[in-house]
Amino acid sequence: xxDRTRKTRLSIYVGKGASHSWTWFVDLLERAGQYDVRFFDExxxxxxxxxxxxxxxxxxxxxxxxxxxxxxxxxxxxxxxxAGGGYYAGSCAGAYLMLKSSKELVNLFNHVRVKIRNHVxxxxxxxxxxxxxxxxxxxxxxxxxxxDEVKVTFTGLDACQGPAEITVPLFGGPVMVPSGEASTLAxxxxxxxxxxxxxxxxxxxxxxxxxxxxIRKGLGDGMIYLFGPHFEHPRYQAAxxxxxxxxxxxxRNGAGAARLPDPSTEPASSAGIDKLLMALKSEFSNSRIxxxxxxxxxxxxxxxxxxxxxxxILHFLDAVxxxxxxxxxxNRLQDCRKVERILHRTRKIxxxxxxxxxxxxxxxxxxxxxxxxxxxxxxxxxxxxxxHFEGKLAAQQADEHRWRxxx
Amino acid sequence: MGNLTSNIALIVDLAAGKVTQEEIEDDFYAEHVGxxxxxxxxxxxxxxxxxxxxGTGLLTGTLFxxxxxGVITGKSPKTGKVCHGPFCLYGGTELKYTGFDFIVLKGHSxxxxxxxxxxxxxxxxxxxxxxxxxxxxxxxxxxxxxxxDLIQVISIGEAGEKGLACADIALNxxxxxxxxxxxxxxxxxxxxxxxxxxxxxxxxxxPAEFVEYCRNLHVKIRSGAISQHRGNIEFPxxxxxxxxxxxxxxLVHRCKACFACPYPCNTFVKYREDRSIMKETDVQEPGFLLxxxxxxxxxxxxxxxxxDTGKLLELSSRHGVNSLAVAAHLQAEGITTYSAVSEGFSGxxxxxxxxxxxxxxxxxxxxCAESAQQTFSxxxxxxxxxxxxxxxxxxxxxxAWWTRRNGLAYxxxxxxxxxxxxxxxxxxxxxxxLVHGSDLDLTVQDLDKxxxxxxx
Amino acid sequence: MELVVDPLKCIECGLCELACGYHWDDALSMIGAxxxxxxxxxxxxxxxxxxxxxxxLILGRPEGIEIQKIGVTVEGAEAxxxxxxxxLREPCDMCEGFDGPLCVxxxxxxxxxxxA
Numbered sequence: 007x008x009d010r011t012r013k014t015r016l017s018i019y020v021g022k023g024a025s026h027s028w029t030w031f032v033d034l035l036e037r038a039g040q041y042d043v044r045f046f047d048e049x050x051x052x053x054x055x056x057x058x059x060x061x062x063x064x065x066x067x068x069x070x071x072x073x074x075x076x077x078x079x080x081x082x083x084x085x086x087x088x089a090g091g092g093y094y095a096g097s098c099a100g101a102y103l104m105l106k107s108s109k110e111l112v113n114l115f116n117h118v119r120v121k122i123r124n125h126v127x128x129x130x131x132x133x134x135x136x137x138x139x140x141x142x143x144x145x146x147x148x149x150x151x152x153x154d155e156v157k158v159t160f161t162g163l164d165a166c167q168g169p170a171e172i173t174v175p176l177f178g179g180p181v182m183v184p185s186g187e188a189s190t191l192a193x194x195x196x197x198x199x200x201x202x203x204x205x206x207x208x209x210x211x212x213x214x215x216x217x218x219x220x221i222r223k224g225l226g227d228g229m230i231y232l233f234g235p236h237f238e239h240p241r242y243q244a245a246x247x248x249x250x251x252x253x254x255x256x257x258r259n260g261a262g263a264a265r266l267p268d269p270s271t272e273p274a275s276s277a278g279i280d281k282l283l284m285a286l287k288s289e290f291s292n293s294r295i296x297x298x299x300x301x302x303x304x305x306x307x308x309x310x311x312x313x314x315x316x317x318x319i320l321h322f323l324d325a326v327x328x329x330x331x332x333x334x335x336x337n338r339l340q341d342c343r344k345v346e347r348i349l350h351r352t353r354k355i356x357x358x359x360x361x362x363x364x365x366x367x368x369x370x371x372x373x374x375x376x377x378x379x380x381x382x383x384x385x386x387x388x389x390x391x392x393x394h395f396e397g398k399l400a401a402q403q404a405d406e407h408r409w410r411x412x413x
Numbered sequence: 414m415g416n417l418t419s420n421i422a423l424i425v426d427l428a429a430g431k432v433t434q435e436e437i438e439d440d441f442y443a444e445h446v447g448x449x450x451x452x453x454x455x456x457x458x459x460x461x462x463x464x465x466x467x468g469t470g471l472l473t474g475t476l477f478x479x480x481x482x483g484v485i486t487g488k489s490p491k492t493g494k495v496c497h498g499p500f501c502l503y504g505g506t507e508l509k510y511t512g513f514d515f516i517v518l519k520g521h522s523x524x525x526x527x528x529x530x531x532x533x534x535x536x537x538x539x540x541x542x543x544x545x546x547x548x549x550x551x552x553x554x555x556x557x558x559x560x561x562d563l564i565q566v567i568s569i570g571e572a573g574e575k576g577l578a579c580a581d582i583a584l585n586x587x588x589x590x591x592x593x594x595x596x597x598x599x600x601x602x603x604x605x606x607x608x609x610x611x612x613x614x615x616x617x618x619x620p621a622e623f624v625e626y627c628r629n630l631h632v633k634i635r636s637g638a639i640s641q642h643r644g645n646i647e648f649p650x651x652x653x654x655x656x657x658x659x660x661x662x663x664l665v666h667r668c669k670a671c672f673a674c675p676y677p678c679n680t681f682v683k684y685r686e687d688r689s690i691m692k693e694t695d696v697q698e699p700g701f702l703l704x705x706x707x708x709x710x711x712x713x714x715x716x717x718x719x720x721d722t723g724k725l726l727e728l729s730s731r732h733g734v735n736s737l738a739v740a741a742h743l744q745a746e747g748i749t750t751y752s753a754v755s756e757g758f759s760g761x762x763x764x765x766x767x768x769x770x771x772x773x774x775x776x777x778x779x780x781c782a783e784s785a786q787q788t789f790s791x792x793x794x795x796x797x798x799x800x801x802x803x804x805x806x807x808x809x810x811x812x813a814w815w816t817r818r819n820g821l822a823y824x825x826x827x828x829x830x831x832x833x834x835x836x837x838x839x840x841x842x843x844x845x846x847l848v849h850g851s852d853l854d855l856t857v858q859d860l861d862k863x864x865x866x867x868x869x
Numbered sequence: 870m871e872l873v874v875d876p877l878k879c880i881e882c883g884l885c886e887l888a889c890g891y892h893w894d895d896a897l898s899m900i901g902a903x904x905x906x907x908x909x910x911x912x913x914x915x916x917x918x919x920x921x922x923x924x925x926l927i928l929g930r931p932e933g934i935e936i937q938k939i940g941v942t943v944e945g946a947e948a949x950x951x952x953x954x955x956x957l958r959e960p961c962d963m964c965e966g967f968d969g970p971l972c973v974x975x976x977x978x979x980x981x982x983x984x985a
Contacts, residue, residue: 177952284534291532295610296560298900301958302909302919304937317958360560367557417897475897476887476975503883503908510899549912562909586912614898624891628974631884635977666914670882675977677880681914691877691931693915702914 013042013402014257017059020388021047022075023099025067026318027177029325030238031249032391038250041399045388048075051083061093061256064100065238066177068311072103073111081114088117089226093256095249098179101232105180118230121183123217124149150178151210152203156235157196158219172244173198174219179234181217188223191231191248220248229256279340283333286345289352290330294323296359303366307376314380319359322383329394339397348393351386355379415439416618417471417851418447422455423513423535425528426462427602428520432535437514443853447471447514449497449823450863452486455517456495462519463488465598467567467607469514470826471853474506474615474672476627477846478634478838479831481671483508484823489593490578491767497867498790500567500582500589501671501828502679502704507565509826510611522603527551529559531610540605544574547731548583555608567607570733571759573600578767579738587679587704588730590792590829594767596733618852626846633837635675638800644668644680645830648706648794649713654773657710661719664688666700674831679704684720701727705792707773711740721751728758738765788868789819789829798834820864871984872904872961872970874918874929878980881906881916885972885981892964892971903961904972904981918980923960 018031035043046055046062056062062084064072076084088094096104103112106119125148159171184190194214197203203210219234231252237245300316307314332338358379362372422435445451448470455466465487472480483505489496499505508516512533525540543551552566565585572580573596580596581588599605617623642651644665649657661680666688668677682688683700690699701723703709708729712722725743728751729736742765748754754761773795795815802814815833822829825843832838840857847855889902907917907930917930928935963983964970972981 287532288534288536291534291612292559295531295564295612298612299561299563299909302905302907313952356560360558363560364557474887476884476891506883562911612900614894614896614900616896620891620895624888624971628971631975631977667916668880669914669916670880670977672883673887674882675884677882677978683914693910693913693930693932696913698912700914 013399014040014253015058015060016040016043016253016256017046017050017056017062018043019047019051019062019064019072019100020045020384021049021051023067023069023071023073024065024384025099025312026321027067027098027236027238028063028065029321029387029391030236030240031063031065032325033240034238034246034249035253036395036398037246038253039402040250040253041395041402043392043395045392047385047388048077048080051076052079054083056083056087056092057090059087059092061095061253062087063238063253064094064096064103066098066100066179066236069099069102069112070109071310072099073115076115077111078114084115085117085225088228088230091227093229093231093252095231095233095252097233097236097238098177101180101182101234104230104232105182117225118221118223118232119187120185120218120221120223120232122148123181123183123213124151149205151181151205151213152197152201153177154202155198155200156194156214156219157198158192158235159195160192161190171195172242174235174237174242174245175239176235179236180232181214181234182219182221182232184218184221188218188221188230188232190218191220191222193217194219194234276340279342279345282342282345282349286333286349286352287330289349289356290323290327292356293352293359294320294327296356296363297323299363300359300366305366305372307373309373309377309380314376319379319383322387326387326390329391332394332397335397335401339393339400341393344389344393348386348390351382351389355382355386358382415851416616417475417847418442418514418615419509419512419533419613421513421533422515422517423530424459424517424519425535425537426519427522427526427604430522430526430537432537434513434533434535439853442471442851443855443859445866446824446847446855446859446863448473448482448826448863449484449486449820450866451515452484452497453495453866455515456486459517459519463521464517464519465595465602466518467508467516469505469509470824471847471851472843473826474509474611475846475850476624476631476673477827478627478631478673478675478835479671479822479828480673480826481505481828481831482822482826484826485582485591485595487593487595487598489595490597491592491594496593496790497788497823498582498589498591498593498595499792499823499829500584500591502565502584502587502589503563503672504565504567504584504589504609505826506672507563507609507611509615510613511609512611512613516607518599518602518604521601525603525605527555527604527606527608529555529608532612540603543605545571547571548733549586549731551606552583552585555606559608559610561610563610565609567609568605568733569596569599570731572596572732572734572762572765574605574733575762576600577734577762577765579735579762579765580733581735583730583733586730587702588708588726588736589704590790592735592737592790592792594735596735617850619849623846623849626849630837630842630846631675634835637835637837638798639676639834642799643677645678645703645706646680646709648798649710651798652773652794652796654710655713657706657713660713661703661709661722664700664719664723667691669702671828671831674828676831676834678828678830682719682723684723701730705736706794707791708736708740710773711737712743715740715744716749717743717751721749724751724755728755732758732762734762734765735767738767742766789816789823793819793829794833796833797836798830800834800836802836816868817864820867821860823867824860824863870963871922872920872927872963872973873982873984874904874920874927874934875980875982876917876929876931878978879906879916879918879929880978880980881908882977884975884977885918888971888975889961892967893959901958903959920981921958921960 297320452466452468481501511530525544527540529536551568664682666681670677680703686699822832886902890898905919920927926937
């Protein structure tokens with residue numbers, strides 16, 4: 007396989023500080039046929055697993071938790087990875103992390119010394135007098151003038167060819183001040199009828215418009231891409247194409263061959279794996295059924311500095327459930343050990359969810375269960391999706407091999 | 414998954430504790446249409462394994478008016494013949510959306526089991542811990558342990574476990590249209606319950622046409638004969654069976670419909686709480702949902718008060734015993750109060766016979782009863798409700814009309830009671846909806862054939 | 870314009886849910902519906918309706934109509950501006966592309982109607 011056609015070896019950050027929006031990257035990559043995807047938490051990043059990857063994608067979440075999770079060792083690994091030719095693409099919290107900050111821990115990651123325009127010394131009054139434009143983070147001087155949909159205009163760089171102006175969703179991401187420190191890929195250029203103003207419109211225009219929505223900066227042989235809005239959001243396909251192009255460029259920049267499925271994969275008897283896969287499907291369904299039931303309750307769990315609600319449980323389970331049919335495809339992977347591990351974790355999740363439902367019905371507190379549940383959900387979804395992508399990758403490579411073989 | 418179907422029958426080998434999924438080809442639906450006639454075909458296929466079949470119609474769980482019904486088909490211990498009984502509320506719909514059009518239970522389990530059907534997965538679980546509990550407790554237990562209150566639970570109570578001829582099947586807490594002793598059938602198979610949760614999706618061949626057709630039919634029906642009526646407690650009065658409505662009305666909380674039905678038939682009565690309270694209170698079991706007008710009528714005829722009727726219907730449903738048989742027993746024994754039997758009700762079960770198949774007055778055509786004994790449940794009242802079908806006349810005509818309406822309902826998945834109050838639903842409307850929805854090349858002749866398979 | 874719910878008129882037939890599910894999925898399914906008939910307290914015969922709009926959950930219960938702002942968990946507070954949406958159950962869009970909201974057309978009792 008030559009460099010022009012080689013698929014990118016990707017990684018998605020799913021560790022401490024990541025919210026659920028990383029699954030939007032998953033959808034995007036799958037649509038783009040990019041199947042060589044690993045899912046890394048903070049331990050993986052610190053443990054040098056980035057070294058066989060071309061790119062790391064970091065979506066939204068809590069910037070401070072991201073920084074805390076990765077720590078100084080993580081920061082150094084990221085720097086080493088990028089300088090060696092890796093691509094870093096971060097949106098929202100994934101972008102804040104790399105921007106200039108004086109805050110403890112976050113300042114370990116000042117790899118892009120671009121100013122954040124929505125960072126102020128004195129907070130402006132919020133719309134309707136409420137403090138809604140300020141997140142409940144440790145960083146009290148970041149404010150969010152607007153949320154939901156905004157317009158951005160590209161400034162014509164190679165990686166971002168396409169329509170001049172597109173719409174993208176903004177959920178608390180940075181508004182960046184253009185400077186010589188980084189190239190501006192796109193600027194905020196307008197609002198739509200779906201834009202929600204969190205401060206008065208005049209102030210919002212002043213703070214947001216003409217400032218950078220997407221930037222890039224070279225670091226050594228690699229590149230850092232930062233997006234204020236969620237260009238990976240599944241409803242914004244034009245924005246998705248920008249990310250896809252960056253991902254493709256990362257493969258050209260990196261070196262080496264695409265990853266083959268783990269050599270430890272053990273072939274299993276068809277009956278054995280079928281039984282396991284049915285058990286896994288059953289368990290996913292069991293979890294999902296309870297998660298749907300919990301949606302009818304008014305529940306919320308303050309975990310860290312974020313608030314979690316029942317739909318978030320379903321979000322992770324649905325990301326898995328939509329891909330269950332692929333488990334039963336003809337040329338599927340047959341790795342009993344991996345399936346058993348996912349099944350074991352899913353059983354635990356079903357148990358936690360059922361306990362949670364019982365507790366809720368009895369009027370009991372469920373915070374401790376939620377604190378245990380969400381990390382399990384994230385890990386389970388990551389492990390399942392990795393298995394799913396391995397299967398896709400194996401099938402893709404088998405296909406390519408067939409095309410090249412004269413017989 | 415095809416249009417309006419999942420194309421899958423679940424075959425449960427109870428002796429082996431194993432499940433298999435059998436693909437159902439479109440040809441099968443073209444030949445049998447669905448519902449009871451499809452059940453019957455599956456019953457005959459597995460006849461050597463003493464099967465009982467739960468199935469749905471092509472229209473079950475759709476937007477078609479009254480599309481609520483599932484059908485149970487098996488050999489009735491009461492008649493020795495293959496009979497069919499409907500189950501509505503959300504039971505038929507839930508079964509369909511589990512991704513199984515049919516369930517065939519064949520053979521007998523060595524020990525008590527329950528089935529958990531969800532997302533085209535069927536799990537067979539040990540039910541030793543549930544054996545000996547009543548239908549309400551089973552429903553609660555399964556909903557709690559599986560974590561969802563919307564799970565529909567088909568279960569048997571003590572009567573079914575004991576293999577009594579008067580044993581009925583319950584759906585959640587309430588009786589269904591089982592007049593055939595299917596509770597005994599499940600009991601002998603050691604099947605305590607079937608829990609259903611359906612989150613599936615069904616394609617439509619011509620979605621816009623199907624939805625538009627159903628919408629127009631709804632508009633017509635809701636402004637028609639049903640518009641001035643509410644609740645199944647009106648049925649006996651309308652049929653000239655006495656003043657049931659004024660007698661029970663002081664207990665009525667509110668009426669609600671089965672799935673997709675514009676007529677709120679099921680009537681909730683409260684006797685442990687002021688019936689006018691609509692807000693949620695701490696009273697966990699305030700009353701009972703009257704799903705069977707004939708049972709209410711039978712209790713009144715036996716001389717019970719409205720309140721005692723509610724309580725006795727609850728007690729009967731908990732024990733999974735046919736309330737018509739209970740009423741017949743009370744009448745025979747001259748018992749007219751709940752308190753006279755509530756204490757030792759379990760002991761009473763053995764003495765309850767299998768009477769009560771046909772509760773309506775003798776002046777209701779006997780031929781209709783005859784027909785019912787062959788095939789369909791008399792949960793369905795014996796005459797048109799509120800509407801003029803321009804068909805009822807003499808004894809034989811009425812019986813033929815009744816049989817035809819039931820046949821169409823049982824085959825397509827429409828509630829058979831609703832079929833008696835909606836003349837707007839006829840062979841042509843059913844076929845039009847079926848063709849828009851399924852794209853099968855069905856005709857009225859196919860419906861005729863499917864109904865004929867049931868009633869000869 | 871938004872939908873108005875009157876739970877006291879609801880007979881729990883589920884037609885609104887299925888019609889809404891059809892609007893979103895172009896097939897028969899209830900999982901994605903913006904409107905839900907509340908049936909969880911079956912033994913009590915308790916009832917209600919839930920409607921998801923762009924920024925709120927409207928809970929119609931016998932006790933009255935309650936409007937919850939999505940993402941707001943503390944009474945009187947406002948939504949977290951950085952909260953990312955969960956894209957599983959769409960907010961009601963009044964059946965864009967159809968001749969009026971389908972739930973309204975199918976509801977047999979006018980428990981759900983078009984507001985002013």
